[in-house]
Amino acid sequence: MQKRILIGLLVFIFVMGVSIAVSADDVPYGGWLDRIVAEEEASTAAGVTKLGTGDLGVYADTITEVDIYEMILDNPEILYAESFGSYNELSFNPAGPVFEETGKLNPFAVARVREAMNWLIDREYMANEIFGGMAVPRLFPITSAFPDYAAMVEKVRELEVAYSHNPDLAEEVITEEMLALEAEMVDGVWHFEGEPVVINILIRSEDERTEVGDYVGTLLEGIGFEVERRYATAAEASPIWMTGNPEAGRFHIYTGGWITTVVDRDQSANWDFFYTPRGLGTPLWQAYEPSEEFDTAAERLAQRDFSTMEERAELMALNMELGLQDSVRVWLVDRLAVNPYRYDVELTADLAGGISGSWLWARTIRNVGEVGGQVNVGLPSVMPEPWNPMDGSNWVFDMMLIRATADMGYMWDPYTGLHHPNIFESAKVVIEEGLPVDKTLDWVELEFIEGGTEVPEDAWADWDPVEQRFITVGEKYPEGVTARRAVTTFYPENIQQDLRWHDGSNFSVADLVWAHIMSFDRAFEESDFFDEAQVPPYESLMDTYRGVRIIDQDPITVEYYSNLFYLDAEWYIPSLFPYFAQGPGAWHNMAIGYLAEVNEEVAASSSKADALEVEHLNMIGGPSLDILENYLQVAMDEAFIPYENTLGEFISEEEAMERYQNLYDWYQDKGHFWIGTGPYYLDAAYPVEGIVELAVNEDYPFRADRWDMFVEPMVPEVGVTGPGAVRMGSDLTLDISIFFDDEPYLSEDLDTVSVLVFDERDRLIDTVTAEMIEEGHWRAEISGEITSRLSFGSSTFEAVVTSRLVALPVMEALSIVTFE
Amino acid sequence: MDQQFNVPDVETQEPDVEREGDSGSNLKRIAKYFGFRLIALFITVVVAIYLLILIANMGGAVDNIRMGQIRENVGMQMMAMSSEMADWPSERRREYEEQLVEQERRRLGLDQPFILRSVYYLRDAITLDLGRAEQMTSDAGSRRVQLIILERLPPTLMLMMSYFLIMFFVALFGALFLSRRYGSKLDKLVVVLAPSSAAPGWFYGIFLILIFAAVLGWLPFGGMVAAPPPRETHLYALSVLRHLILPVTALIMGGFFLTIYNWRTFFLIYSSEDYVEMAKAKGLSNRAIERKYILRPTLPPIITSFALGMIVMWMGAIILEQVFNWPGLGRMLYEAIGLFDVPIIVGGQVIYAYLLAATVFVLDILYALLDPRVKMGAGAGGNKQ
Secondary structure, three states: HHHHHHHHHHHHHHHHHHHHHHHOOOOOOOOOOOOEEEEOOOOOHHHHHHHHOOOEEEOOEEOOOHHHHHHHHOOOOOEEEOOOOEEEEEEEOOOOOOOOOOOOEEEHHHHHHHHHHHHHOOOOHHHHHHOOOOEEOOOOOOOOOOOOHHHOOHHHHHHHHHHOHHHHHHHHHHHHHHHHOEEEOOOOOOOOEEEEOOEEEEEEEOOOHHHHHHHHHHHHOOOOOOOEEEEEEEHHHHHHHHOOOHHHHHEEEEEEEEEOOOOOOOOOOOHHHHHHHOOOOOHHHOOOOOOHHHHHHHHHHHHOOOHHHHHHHHHHHHHHHHHHHOEEEEEEEOEEEEEEEEEOEEEEEEEEEEOOOOOOHHOOOEOOOOOOEEEEEEEEOOOOOOOOOOOOOOOOHHHHHHEEEHOEEEEEEOOOOOOOOOOOOOOEEEEEEOOOEEOOOOEEEEEEEOOEEEEEOEEEEEEEOOOOOEEHHHOOOOOOOOEEEEEEEEEOOOOOOOOEEEOOEEEEEEHHHHHHOOOOOHOOOOOOOOOHHHHHHHHHHHEEEEEEEEEEEEOOEEEEOOOOOOOEEOOOOOOOOOOOOOOEHHHHHHHHHHHHHHHOOOOOOHHHHHHOOEOOOOOOOOOHHHHHHHHHHHHHHHHOOHHHHOOOOOOHHHHHHHHHHHHHHHHHHHHOOOOOOOEEEEEEOOOOOEEEEEEOOOOOEEEHHHHHHOOOOOOOOEEEEEEEEOOOOOOOOEEEEEEEOOOOOOOOOOOEEEEEEEOOOEEEEEEEEEEEEEOOOEEEOOOOHHHHHOEEEEEEEEEEEOOOOOOOOEEEEEEEEEOO | OOOHHHOOOHHOOOOOOHHHHHHHHHHHHHHHHHHHHHHHHHHHHHHHHHHHHHHHHHOHHHHHHHHHHHHHHHHHHHHOOOOOOOOOOHHHHHHHHHHHHHHHHHOOOOOOHHHHHHHHHHHHHHHOOOOEEOOOOOOOOOOOOHHHHHHHHHHHHHHHHHHHHHHHHHHHHHHHHHOOOOOHHHHHHHHHHHHHHHHOHHHHHHHHHHHHHHHHHOOOOOOOOOOOOOOOOHHHHHHHHHHHHHHHHHHHHHHHHHHHHHHHHHHHHOOOOHHHHHHHHHOOOOHHHHHHHHHHHHHHHHHHHHHHHHHHHHHOOHHHHHHHOEEEEEEHHHHHHHOOOOHHHHHHHHHHHHHHHHHHHHHHHHHHHHHHEEEEEEOOOOOOO
């Protein structure tokens, strides 16, 4: 009996042990899936239908068509993530008031007429009717889902109310200004010098902007203008609005559209870009004449001419007001896009770029509740251009796949735009005293120093393309130089052993140095690797770059000195990690591209390839592969160490040979030269068929659940309760509940909780900050003094909640009757 | 038919020496004829290509569009760089912007006048070099127009050949069959269904996808092969065949009944010729009548139709390839037109023009071989009577 018990006990222990072990192993290294198969599906309708039938797990397009959105809503098996990257506006031609070339009147030369257009149009109508609910009204050059909007939400709400739809006011202002322009109303039509005033609207014909243009035209006809609608595609419209002479009067209004593919935490330069001649050198921009006050305010904001965030907020508020008064652009809506996927798949989508613009999509994608398996991802286009890390394809859908194979030093928070360390561990940022820099996350240490940081003499300040070595700060700046921002980046111990390129080569400091050389060498005519296209980026870099120093090789520690700074200390930590503009690259796989280019058989950039009439370097297919294979052989024969004068210090001959051999084996196995360090590797590419296969990188040093906290955006669910009526002059208490998934939203994750008080005519009366009662429950005490300023009628109390976890502010309104 | 009843004239009685001279002069005449024909065709091709270059570039107006696009793209880049440019004075920004614009302008050759570039385009086209694309690249990443076209050719040929061969021979023999059963139920059914060809293949394609892919799930929605593609060659081929079923069916549905109706009417006309009636009266078998008395005289138009049909395949099926996500020349052309990528548009058409000219030339020869009534060169159709 005892024996049986003992055996039973042993079996139990064994089973438990195995199950615990299995449970620990449930989270794999790399990604959750074994395989991701990307296939081309150009039609959004077909893509969504395939999601319904299970042929696809994800359709990674940002869909804005209402009918497709309805298809998604109708199918319970299809879920979607929302994104807010694109926005629409009306661009006005400010030339005149009489066009030089035609002698015709341009009412929009007058700022007040343009301003009045804000009252004439009904943004709510556009968002709901023209865009079918897939848009939200927008008045400013900042996006309503981005941090600046949340930070400025009180001013935003005040101005949104002030510039809400008011056609009578619009007509009154326009009439006044038209009369001042010596126009006259004849039989209900405005005339100037005996002829009807005709407004030419240049209407984009590819999307809902057609209806927008028609709608604006109808409104203008309603107040006495003759309207000529000209429908044009992007290509047809560009020569008219972008490069055409505004004085030619070929358009008065253009239905514009813009896009941002990342959550931009600092949109303050947008007034300067969109409203002043400093924005662009094209004729339209050069015709802009902002008031002196606006011009100065826009420039100060863009150049960060402020020392505190409060001062910045004041400048933002001023620009918001002055921008609306100027209105060479009238902002209409932020487009809401949906990114569909099946209910049995989960992944992260970016608040701006959707799934295709997300860095974390591949790091989080999985079949719900499963480990391993495959997900088919539909993309509108696959591999339309060559892949090479420096100047290859920058198509958003190619980049989506490339990111799955790559790492960056840091990783983007898809909902706030903040950066988190990915490969490096932490950073110390030292900023010149007086600059408005702040930090949010703990991994970064922020310090300020009077007058900036002195750059060490032995830091690398520039490049000598002849001697192929870095020029030190001591050589370039004998008098010494300071930097407004000094960043020390700390990599974890053992990263050079733990992190491997997909071909099996170990990541090393040489990869960092190679990446840094690439920022310089191609911009010098004396270099064999010279590419004219690299001169402007190099010059731009040198405007602010002051030096780099690798102070330790194990663990890797890098110091970077620059005059370029960001408002968030966490942003763009310059770790030198080898992720280039268009993808990852190790020194050894890029070195064979280097050899091929200096021998003028391929070129990394399309402009150089066209100039030399050679192949644009493609590391995954086409004629480039044979060329690269030849140079791999050359590199192996010569144990080639590129830029030996510099890299010789970091690469031994044995290491070079080992890496080339790894790459050779990789090419024999996979048939391409694309390697990264990311959680998936490129297993096969079928360019003609439009199919890419990614397989999990089991050597990846991080587990698949590392970024799971970003699978779902934690948008606060806000409720407001209070009495149905309040006597003017008496105190009022409002209770605010803030939850997420039935759990209290922690106060440490909240930024602000406030209540905006609007009177019965929607004028902002005051703002009250709420206090936390307990986690998830907040209370706003509205004093009798505030309620005494309300009038008889229905007042609105709008709770505004901004979170540190999601940039999108949440507003919830409560109407309360106010009486005497 | 006249020459069949010609009475041999005196010249045919000339001694052998003289006949050899005649034969030499005939060869010379034929060579001269073909020479002139080739030159005429070549000039036609050159003129057509140059006109195409002018039209595709809108007489040079595409340059303005290009400049607009360049400015717009640079504008987006500048906007994205606003943080980096925060401290830059206006002049520095303008300089930077102009550098970017100038680079792209030069890349696209816009620093040279259009008229000069049009000559380069023509040279590249005539020599079949075809030059480099301005915007597009081949799927494998090359900008050489030749490679872009060659890469898309096999899928298009596979699709169109499958369709064309099935369609041509089924329609041809079906029509022959029907022409012998004029007025039968089957014949009437074909007549009734002929207007169904008013709708193009892609239209049927949408319904076929809905029924067989979306609802029944029997066949794929589109594409050329399953994703991921099978690694074994035979499985890959089977997968391609499976993906061919719907687009080929759609193409056939878009033209089958009208084609068979046309051919059947054509054969009916020939079937009622006197010599066919005579053959019937002589008691020849149906097969012999079809082969000798109907097919033989109709061979030139059949071959013409076949040959022209073959070269039309070169252009692919623009919309159908879009609907079925088929990576062929049609889609390539569609994308090139959207991007105003003139070298690709011209490249595709140049090859078509050459193929057309070559086909016309070969048909000239074939007509002479197949139809004794057709003569070439000087005096063609006017032999001494």
